[in-house]
Amino acid sequence: MKRNYRLLLAKINYHLAYFYQYRFSSMVHLLSALLWFALGMGGIAIILGNVSSIGGWTPTEIYILMLVFYLGMAVAHATYYNSLADLTRKIQDGRLDFYLLKPVSVRYWVSIDKITIPQFLRAFIVLALLVGYCIAHQVTISMFGIMLAVLYFWVGQILLYQFFLLLMLAAFWIVNAWNIPWFLDRISDAAELPIDTFDKKLRFFVLYITPMAFIAYVPTQALLNRLDPYLAFLALGLIVIFEIIISTVWKIALRQYSSASS
Secondary structure, eight states: OOOHHHHHHHHHHHHHHHHHTHHHHHHHHHHHHHHHHHHHHHHHHHHHOOOOTTTTHHHHHHHHHHHHHHHHHHHHHHTTHHHHHHHHHHHHHTHHHHHHHHHSOHHHHHHHHHOHHHHHHHHHHHHHHHHHHHTTTOOOOOOOHHHHHHHHHHHHHHHHHHHHHHGGGGGGTTTTOHHHHHHHHHHOOOOOOOOGGGGGGHHHHIIISSSSSTTTTHHHHTTOOOOOOHHHHHHHHHHHHHHHHHHHHHHHHHOOOTTTTO
C-alpha cells in the first residue's frame, strides 16, 4: 500500500512538472474543454427554454444533473481515463512489458500512468459553478444529501473506471481497439439527461449493461434528497460483479499476452 501511495505521488509530481513546462498548451487544452462545456450547457438551455420539465425534472434540477455529469467526466479524464485509453498503444508497442516487470500491481500502474492536471483545474471550475448555481437558485440541500451525493459520486467513478477497463481489455485480442475510448465518449452522453426520459430498453441499458446512470443521475438524486434505495444498492452490487469479471478477464489476458518484442 505504501509503495502504491509513493508511486501515485511520484506520478502526480511528474505530471505537475510537465504541466508547468508546457503550461501554455495545457491551458489551451483546458480552455478548449471549457468551451465544449459551455456549448453543451448552451444547447440544453435552448431546449429547457421551451419546456417546464423533462421526465419530471425541472430545468434547475437538469442543470444540476449536467454540472454533476461534467464534474464526473472531468475527474475521470484527470485520473484514469487517459491512462486506460493508452492501453492499446502499450500492448502494441511493447511498453506493457516494462509494466509487467515492476514490483507493483500492473493494473494499478496502468490505471494511473497518465494523470492530466488541466482536467483537475476543469473539475474545480465545474465544482465552483455547481456550488454557485445551487446557492444562486436557493436549492434546498441537506448536509446528509451532500454526503450521500459525494459517496455515490465516487461509486459512479468506480463503476465508470471498471466498465472502461473491461472494454479496454479487448485490446489484448483485438488489434484495432483504438475506437473504444470514442465509443465510451458517445455512450456517456446518455448520462447528461435523467434516465426517467428514456424508454424501458434504454433505461435497462444505462442501468445494467453500462454504468452511465451512476455517473451523474444517482449522485444528483442523492444531492436532491430523492435517491431511490434500489439504485443505491444496485450500484454496490454492480461494483462487485464488475470486479469479479474484470479480475477473471485480466488474469486470462495476462496469461495469453505475448511480448511485442518476442
